[in-house]
Amino acid sequence: MIRFLIHFSILIAILIAFVRCNNGGTDPVDPPIPEVPEQNINDNVTPNDFLSDVKYKQLIIEAVYLDGQQPDSLSIYKLVSFLDERIHKPKGIQLFYKPIPKTGKTSYSLDDLKTIEASYREKLTNDTLLTAWIFITNGDYAGNSADEKKLGLAYGASSFALFKKTIQEYSGGENQPTTHNMETTVLKHEFGHLFGLVNNGTPMINNHLDSTHGSNHCSNPRCLMYYVAETNNFSSTFSTSSTPALRSDCIEDLRNNGGK
Structure with missing residues (x-):
């Protein structure tokens, strides 16, 4: 396990260096968002595809970010560790x-x-390859309300966005979580949604669906899948010095659907 993560860290460092070298040291041009997508995303991925090794033996994650908003390397390290604890990918x-x-x-x-x-996703799921997409933005979610702002959003069976500007706005200050802890929590939380939590493709063994706040979240306020984990109200429930973990109901659901 440790050896795998060390190799992973080295791979990330190499990939970052490769990307920077191929940018030629210049800032990207500023074109508008393409009006017509270049491809249709096949999102017929199920939570069991992520959790088990019945169909897919490996997971490829494509994380795309706008210049200056690259993900925190330690957050990525902890995300992969979290995934390795919960999914079967030999x-x-x-x-x-x-x-x-x-x-x-x-x-x-x-x-x-x-x-x-x-327009930009290059690695697509097919009969032999399982992929996921993360987009790290430099802006807020347009669907935010006056009282609640999204830190992350899982919007497809294999896709989610991380609103890094919003995360930075609500972290790192006095009585706020560190930016690293908040970013790590949101990454894990959104992957939890791709795993089908809560009651969104991974059936519940015991009823722990939050019927008050909706959107397929856990009713346990100490769980990673509690709704505030992806909102600016994070500090109202969670510690500012550590990241929340999945609780027993969510873990049992994942195991029942092919996970660890």
């Missing part, structure tokens, strides 16, 4: 990330997220 987990041109936007609608993914 051939391992690989993560590739790269910058894309700036969009000129300060907020992103659901349609924007889908269009960017369709």
